[in-house]
Amino acid sequence: MKRRSLLSIVLIFTLISAYAQKKPIIGVSSVATESSASAPLTYINSIKRAGGVPLVIPMTSDKEELTRVLEVIDGLVMTGGEDIDPLKWFNEEPVRAMGGIAPKRDEFDITLIRMAVEKGLPVLGICRGEQAMNVAFGGTLYQDIPSQVEGTFVKHSQNAPSSYGTHTIDIDKNSKLYKILGRESVVVNSFHHQAVKDIAKGFKISARAKDGVVEAIEKEGDQFVVGVQFHPEGFVSKGDDTFLPLFRALTEASK
Template sequence: MMKHYYLLLALAFLALHPAIAQDSSKKPLIGISCSHPEDYSSVRTTYTESVIKAGGIPILIPVTENEKTLEDIVSLLDGLILTGGEDIHPSYYNEDPAEQLGEVNPVRDRYDMTLIRLATGRNLPVLGICRGEQLINVAFGGTLYQDLPTQYNGISVNHQQEEPSSVATHTVFVHS
């Protein structure tokens, strides 16, 4: 189920953005932000497989704080996918950490925020998945609930899934 979700998002992303659709003979280069557990950069294969199935070429962007390197990579891209991962440090949306805040990764936060700034500066399409959606929100001045059960009417969401990543474990609702 989740693999189909990623594929659907990638297809829509690749097909609907005018900058990508302009030259149909060229496969778009889609940058994918990496996770940064310990000392390596990685992504789930569902991200790369979805981009390939949608007709793009996935480019893994290594986690680095070297802005020039990130700038050089982003300059080659036709689009950017921001992947899931740890919580975003609340200082990015002017809050102190709550006691229930999950794991954060300051290096990854700086890396992802730099990618957003560079990509939007080039008017690239940016797709956020899970943490990526939250990053886009925060980068443009939004805020987040650090812990839904304690900060929003006792809602319980089992987001730290034990199932394989291809299995959906909760529903997402968008209210406007």
Template sequence: MKPLIGITSDLDENGETFLKADYSRAILRAGGLPVVLPAGLEDIDEICDRIDGLLLTGGEDVNPLLFGEEPKHQLGKIAPERDDMEMALAKCAVGKDMPVLGICRGHQILNVALGGTIYQHIYTDLEGPLLQHKQQADRNYPTHTVVVEKGSRLSNYVEGKEVLVNSLHHQAVHDVPKPLVVTGKAKDGIIEALESTEHKFVMSVQWHPEALSNLGDKTSLRLFGGLVEASRKQ
């Protein structure tokens, strides 16, 4: 049977469930069955029992109160209801050794859920010249490179030592807790990829492979294929 992949969603201005179709399309293309999870804390344990894999998606900023900081002036829109659900789901999934893939905001949520922190606004929190991490190009096109750690799970999906990525963020991972390790960085030092050393498939990336997969990007297709394959019941 095809594995059931739970995909976290956003809320629009009317409080309705919202999700870009690229995420579901990427899971379908990889051979999984996507199910969109509405924001809310109802039945988290049962949801976690029913799904075979978890995809934490992109979206608004992460609430800094979740990692022990007060909000700074540059903090963007937050979604507390979504934060609560994704934190609970991430902890539950990792605790069960369920395959998890975090994307952009999901990359940051996974890090925070396991005890890490993030930069609220990289352009004021960090010193020195930074790349343009909120690109002006269409989201379907890559605009900078990420250097991938040799021997990492991510390196199995990348041809060569670097991968071209798209970039749509102003927050970024800061302190990384065990068992997560850094597996990819932009050339300005921003952490672009994480994975767990203690789980069969717990990974996250700062970019948006679901958008790049629309144009047949091989790394993106392999990444979603890895999630779906790891989620298959033995």
């Protein structure tokens, strides 16, 4: 009887282990202060809803540490945040309207993206994460849309909750993003004043706002390396499934 009970326990733990192994571990780039390294719960909850196991990555530029991290995770989400230093990363003098920068985070994000892509991991860049993705491979940014993009008319920094869409984007039918979402147009949220200007070599633009501002990019080829300017996690974490397929595509590519 004891032997049967022991076998039952072993079987249960084996099944639990097998189930857990099917869930890919998705690294999440962190925001660091002097006392903490963290990521917003909107990203964490969206990854969970898509069947992934989120793992927040503490900020570091030590390549040996990042190599060990990349051995553990199966996919990567690059989160939003501060402006990227234009002088260091794409050789432009800062304009007066540029926002706050985070030099240590720039180093961390760009190093992490380059190493993850080189390793062949699926990567989803969100807002700053998309911009860092473009800069990491030689692209440039508009430092401030209102003062640098002629003819723009869309409000790209909304005064509404992140779970509420405020403008429309048009998606290229020959893109990974279209295959994932299955639509040519969708309403998104918007919390940025910087945007992709010159696209990085090996990447293509997959979506634009109605005023032409870039809203999504992706690496050419089969590897899942997709960046979006909007915040899909703002919708998904609140139960809106419009962009859940984007996180599911990441977790599927990470299995």
